[in-house]
Amino acid sequence: MDAEREVLDVLARNAREDIDDIAAQTGLDADAVAAAIDALEGDNVVHGYQAVVDWDRVDEGKIRAVAEINVELDRETGYEQVADRIAKFPAVDALHLVSGDYDFAVEVLGETMEDVSRFISEQVAPMPEVTQTVTHYIMETYKDGGVRFEDGDDDDRLSVSP
Helix, strand or coil: CHHHHHHHHHHHHCCCCCHHHHHHHHCCCHHHHHHHHHHHHHCCCCCCCCCCCCHHHCCCCCEEEEEEEEECCCCCCCHHHHHHHHHCCCCEEEEEECCCCCCEEEEEEECCHHHHHHHHHHHHCCCCCEEEEEEEECCCCCEECCEECCCCCCCCCCCCCC
């Protein structure tokens, strides 16, 4: 798994690296890199490759929100079953079981705030196990998927006031 872990580290930073570049960065030969990638994909360690998009720079961007979901489970229903139902919705970008004041953190994408609100109120909140939802709209994204979004201003000096 050491070779696979090295390949994963490179892919996590930039999934567009080609096999020869990954081989050069890891010290492995190209065949070992290709075999590691095949094994990682075959074992469902790597589920896909995605671009990290700064939706604020797209003319018709997406509305992003994080919804806190509390649930009450019974003997027949566990977190896995609730998560499976929530994860099936196309509006759900990410779903996490978390510790703390709520049970699930759901990242939601929609065209408008109304779409996101409607999704939470009409699809998630009515689920029998859901006891509470709190939705937080993301106002600005500074870093996503390990990638820092820059505003184009290269002047990183701190302003000084007298």
